[in-house]
Amino acid sequence: MASPRREQRRVGGSERIGLYTLLRLERGGLEAGLPGQFFMLDVPGHIMPRPFSICLAEKDELAFLINPVGPATRVLCELERGQKIGLFGPLGNGFRTDVKRPLLVGGGIGVAPFPYAAQVMGNPPVVLGFRTARQAEAAQLVPKAEVCIEPQLVTELIPGVPMDVLACGPEPMLHAVHALVPDAQLAWEAPMACGFGACYGCVVELDGKSRRLCVEGPVLNGRPPALPLIDDEEEEAEA
Amino acid sequence: MASPRREQRRVGGSERIGLYTLLRLERGGLEAGLPGQFFMLDVPGHIMPRPFSICLAEKDELAFLINPVGPATRVLCELERGQKIGLFGPLGNGFRTDVKRPLLVGGGIGVAPFPYAAQVMGNPPVVLGFRTARQAEAAQLVPKAEVCIEPQLVTELIPGVPMDVLACGPEPMLHAVHALVPDAQLAWEAPMACGFGACYGCVVELDGKSRRLCVEGPVLNGRPPALPLIDDEEEEAEA
Amino acid sequence: MILNASGCLDALTAPRVARSLDIYVAKTITPEPMSGNPQPRLAETDFGLLNSIGLQNPGVESFCAEILPRLEELGMPFWISVGGANAADYARVCERIGERESVSALELNLSCPNVDPAAAGAAEIVAACRAVSDKPLYAKLSPHLPDVAEVATGVIEAGASGLTLVNSLRGLVLDEWTLEPRLGRGVGGYSGAAMRPVALAAVYLCYEATKGAVPIVGVGGVQNGKQALDLIAAGASAVALGSVLFGDLEAPERVRTELEQEALARGFERPGEARGAAHRPSAG
Amino acid sequence: MILNASGCLDALTAPRVARSLDIYVAKTITPEPMSGNPQPRLAETDFGLLNSIGLQNPGVESFCAEILPRLEELGMPFWISVGGANAADYARVCERIGERESVSALELNLSCPNVDPAAAGAAEIVAACRAVSDKPLYAKLSPHLPDVAEVATGVIEAGASGLTLVNSLRGLVLDEWTLEPRLGRGVGGYSGAAMRPVALAAVYLCYEATKGAVPIVGVGGVQNGKQALDLIAAGASAVALGSVLFGDLEAPERVRTELEQEALARGFERPGEARGAAHRPSAG
Numbered sequence A, B: 001m002a003s004p005r006r007e008q009r010r011v012g013g014s015e016r017i018g019l020y021t022l023l024r025l026e027r028g029g030l031e032a033g034l035p036g037q038f039f040m041l042d043v044p045g046h047i048m049p050r051p052f053s054i055c056l057a058e059k060d061e062l063a064f065l066i067n068p069v070g071p072a073t074r075v076l077c078e079l080e081r082g083q084k085i086g087l088f089g090p091l092g093n094g095f096r097t098d099v100k101r102p103l104l105v106g107g108g109i110g111v112a113p114f115p116y117a118a119q120v121m122g123n124p125p126v127v128l129g130f131r132t133a134r135q136a137e138a139a140q141l142v143p144k145a146e147v148c149i150e151p152q153l154v155t156e157l158i159p160g161v162p163m164d165v166l167a168c169g170p171e172p173m174l175h176a177v178h179a180l181v182p183d184a185q186l187a188w189e190a191p192m193a194c195g196f197g198a199c200y201g202c203v204v205e206l207d208g209k210s211r212r213l214c215v216e217g218p219v220l221n222g223r224p225p226a227l228p229l230i231d232d233e234e235e236e237a238e239a
Numbered sequence C, D: 001m002i003l004n005a006s007g008c009l010d011a012l013t014a015p016r017v018a019r020s021l022d023i024y025v026a027k028t029i030t031p032e033p034m035s036g037n038p039q040p041r042l043a044e045t046d047f048g049l050l051n052s053i054g055l056q057n058p059g060v061e062s063f064c065a066e067i068l069p070r071l072e073e074l075g076m077p078f079w080i081s082v083g084g085a086n087a088a089d090y091a092r093v094c095e096r097i098g099e100r101e102s103v104s105a106l107e108l109n110l111s112c113p114n115v116d117p118a119a120a121g122a123a124e125i126v127a128a129c130r131a132v133s134d135k136p137l138y139a140k141l142s143p144h145l146p147d148v149a150e151v152a153t154g155v156i157e158a159g160a161s162g163l164t165l166v167n168s169l170r171g172l173v174l175d176e177w178t179l180e181p182r183l184g185r186g187v188g189g190y191s192g193a194a195m196r197p198v199a200l201a202a203v204y205l206c207y208e209a210t211k212g213a214v215p216i217v218g219v220g221g222v223q224n225g226k227q228a229l230d231l232i233a234a235g236a237s238a239v240a241l242g243s244v245l246f247g248d249l250e251a252p253e254r255v256r257t258e259l260e261q262e263a264l265a266r267g268f269e270r271p272g273e274a275r276g277a278a279h280r281p282s283a284g
């Protein structure tokens, strides 16, 4: 894998999907990485870049699904075709996708990595939970998704048979999934300033120790952490 | 005189005159004040407003002549028709214009107050000095101006007979004028953050005492200082 | 309550603006006249303002003779800011000005970045002033203290009635080409938007340490009502406007209106109810 | 010379970036492991970044066993930043790490805004470290000192070989709606562009007080070569990049190139020639 660099890319398009926005960036030779990996996106007018999961990876395009929860995400949702923004990735550890009995489980904006995952994995079964019907519109991005809306919870859609679960969503949902499926691969979130292990801002407690989520995750119980993140020139040359 | 307020005005036009730029703002009911008084202009992207002499006052328009010497003046020179900026004035003490044997003496951008002064005073004799021919193009704004370019100095154009001199220009020029004509009215400059006596940034030494130029000037040997600058509501009502 | 920050407004040249405040705070007065620092005294920075006025003032005698009577004519409450080089200096000004009934409070400027650091400790100065005056004494502290809360509790023990937090930071800007300091004095006071989080932190820590027992005037970078509300939530009981006044004379009225709206929008009937809200354990 | 600011780069996760520096500075190490502060630890401000990492580190023993050997493999000069709660703590880490020949210098973090203020005075800590180590010792000072130049001369008398100026400011940001602190710990370290004039002032004052006799690493808000040159003109002999690295991994090379160009444009053949230029009496 080549070393990620900060690149400038043009917005190819931006569309509302329910409450979220799908931001399409020209790919121009960027690696997409593995489903569950993320990019740091620069945000005009903001100092810290922000992390977003790869949602769609086409030959000419990388797309991110963005939930406008605060000032920076609101700016990203308003970007227009032709504007340039910086991005940096792919970063972190993605999902292991070569599993036998796959099931993708998403909650809310946690659907973001699954359109790409479904594509890579040949459209496995997917269950998605949302708080409102407007948010549930994002399910259209994932073929064959079974969808529920609160008060029904997405964990109720997980079948009682052993499956290899890949999950992404809010913290309470991930804990619930973990309780049902202890070996599920879970994609977590924490505030991130760098995305490559430099700031120690994204630390979470793992096995009683403080660990950087951007280095050890965001997917945990997944692949073992791969260091270094920003590879050596030499390794790059070999890649 | 009514109390000055911060107002927003549209740029009516902007034209290069040699090295300077004449910035025309829609007047919309603003008082022009007296020649030699100034306005604080807000500068997009900058924190401190900047002081500029009233250059032209038409019925529908106030114009300022701006020398692009630094970041803020460069921004003002690039403003385009239709943009809005804030301005605040008229401020300070202007020239006494009811003099018997008037002569206006300007150096460089010190020409700025004289188009308006000449209009108010019925086109008195004017002598202007510039460093280069490009700067001297600004002389076209003042009818009947006699112009010299360095190495000739503007003081050489001051006739040997007693005259009531109004002068504006760089510090060395003002000192030279003062040496020739001790009772000349001189318009000075100092960095200003407020323009109305609040910051004590514009202090100059006068008669051995530190004095605020925006309150006592910018024209000295002129009218005695008029306090308060930001009048009482009551006084306003009377005005 | 909206005040001006000391040194950022002259009520005599701008009485209308002064009257739009709840309290007017005069520029720092020292025992003897001070002519202040050399020009240039002002420079803009990317996100704030640098100044080195240097406590220019006519000295306490001339102040009492010429300026105080005219402040009294304004017919509004006002505070006088007091400076000096040592505790005796401060006490002398407090004693002299404290005679005047018209003066509502004395603010002790323990923190000017443009004069050499006061040799005497802050608490010692406060105690000396308390000994000569019964007026409310506000201790105005510098952000350049290793432990601002410790100094705050110290000055209160010494007799301060309240705190003003904070004075400007020490900053420097160089000329783009010569690389020499843009201010005549070199280093100056750095104020404005850039220091807002620093002022907030000082208010927060001092409110915590004093358990809200004394009034706190929050100062630093306030440009709108939301930023004023932040200071109140951190623990301020009043907010002072500084360099924002140079560019916006309507700021006191605007900030007051915005502050009321921002407080209401967060469920506080009056801005004062939000005092200390940042310290409350979360309801959710 | 371009370094990273301590705590703003991990050479093990980003060796390519570390190699683009002249010297790599590791995150602060304390005697015992520290798990750091609660989440959230990061918040953006209008003109800077707020953090409360809290000196999270594995402790000196685990550092020496697991991390130091891998830093040695990088094959580049590196410094270790040292922290603690008292002079004995600092000395213990210095002694332990000072054994390793690979370590070019020790930077004493006398200034972390995210742990309680060190009880011991800065000079006392430096003296204790000097007693146990012959390595170059850089004293990293806080901007929250009433008289930074006085502390600087004090630590140099106590045995410091150089200064690192400055650590982050103390700042606070509140949540827009709840008005509660955005950081789990409340107050945090405020870094980035907003503090640039503060860092410049500290370097300027300390260079003046030390007459340029010791090396100074300038730190604070540097994002481009011109800003690095400003620090050098104020008196820095090297410049460290902090939070800019989070968003721009190419910053070291870019800043180095820009610095050379900006120096040349002002008549300095090498950036080092500009050291102290802000102090020179004007030629004009």
Ligand SMILES: Cc1cc2nc3c(=O)[nH]c(=O)nc-3n(C[C@H](O)[C@H](O)[C@H](O)COP(=O)(O)OP(=O)(O)OC[C@H]3O[C@@H](n4cnc5c(N)ncnc54)[C@H](O)[C@@H]3O)c2cc1C
Residues within 6 Å of the ligand: A038, A050, A051, A052, A053, A054, A064, A065, A066, A067, A068, A069, A070, A071, A072, A073, A074, A109, A112, A113, A188, A189, A190, A191, A192, A218, D040
């Ligand atoms: C690895 C990773 C992948 C992500 N992928 C996506 C994605 O595909 N689509 C998407 O919309 N969002 C994603 N996020 C979350 C996204 O980064 C945050 O919503 C964004 O940074 C918020 O920025 P803001 O300035 O708009 O809001 P802020 O004002 O910063 O925050 C608004 C609210 O969100 C919380 N918050 C801020 N940052 C985070 C964070 N990183 N994680 C959890 N809560 C946060 C704040 O505490 C606050 O309550 C991802 C986060 C991580 C760590």
Ligand SMILES: Cc1cc2nc3c(=O)[nH]c(=O)nc-3n(C[C@H](O)[C@H](O)[C@H](O)COP(=O)(O)OP(=O)(O)OC[C@H]3O[C@@H](n4cnc5c(N)ncnc54)[C@H](O)[C@@H]3O)c2cc1C
Residues within 6 Å of the ligand: B038, B050, B051, B052, B053, B054, B064, B065, B066, B067, B068, B069, B070, B071, B072, B073, B074, B109, B112, B113, B188, B189, B190, B191, B192, B218, C040
């Ligand atoms: C009462 C008054 C009236 C003025 N009228 C005009 C006018 O009509 N047209 C015009 O072009 N300019 C006028 N000026 C000067 C103008 O205000 C400054 O050139 C401007 O503020 C510079 O801003 P800047 O950011 O572009 O440059 P800066 O980077 O701030 O300064 C560039 C250079 O100019 C010097 N400088 C900055 N401000 C001033 C100042 N106020 N006086 C003297 N030198 C300064 C700086 O020291 C520096 O050397 C006037 C100034 C005053 C005080």
Ligand SMILES: Cc1cc2nc3c(=O)[nH]c(=O)nc-3n(C[C@H](O)[C@H](O)[C@H](O)COP(=O)(O)O)c2cc1C
Residues within 6 Å of the ligand: B199, B200, C005, C006, C007, C008, C027, C028, C049, C051, C053, C055, C081, C109, C140, C166, C167, C168, C189, C191, C192, C193, C195, C219, C220, C221, C222, C240, C241, C242, C243, C244
């Ligand atoms: C030009 C200027 C002059 C000042 N003079 C004084 C003063 O005389 N006494 C004082 O206590 N503070 C003085 N200050 C500091 C302000 O009162 C205030 O603490 C600081 O500017 C921070 O507030 P702001 O960011 O709103 O400007 C001055 C500030 C400025 C900008």
Ligand SMILES: Cc1cc2nc3c(=O)[nH]c(=O)nc-3n(C[C@H](O)[C@H](O)[C@H](O)COP(=O)(O)O)c2cc1C
Residues within 6 Å of the ligand: A199, A200, D005, D006, D007, D008, D027, D028, D049, D051, D053, D055, D081, D109, D112, D140, D166, D167, D168, D189, D191, D192, D193, D195, D219, D220, D221, D222, D240, D241, D242, D243, D244
């Ligand atoms: C996330 C973060 C972690 C930091 N950790 C440390 C640290 O461990 N030790 C230290 O001396 N300084 C630490 N600092 C302070 C920086 O080294 C630097 O002094 C400060 O950020 C100012 O520089 P900047 O504006 O370029 O970021 C940290 C800063 C940040 C932003």
Ligand code: FES
Residues within 6 Å of the ligand: A191, A192, A193, A194, A195, A196, A197, A198, A199, A200, A201, A202, A203, A212, A213, A214, A215
């Ligand atoms: S985001 Fe910086 S260490 Fe993880």
Ligand code: FES
Residues within 6 Å of the ligand: B191, B192, B193, B194, B195, B196, B197, B198, B199, B200, B201, B202, B203, B212, B213, B214, B215
């Ligand atoms: S410009 Fe502020 S006092 Fe004159």
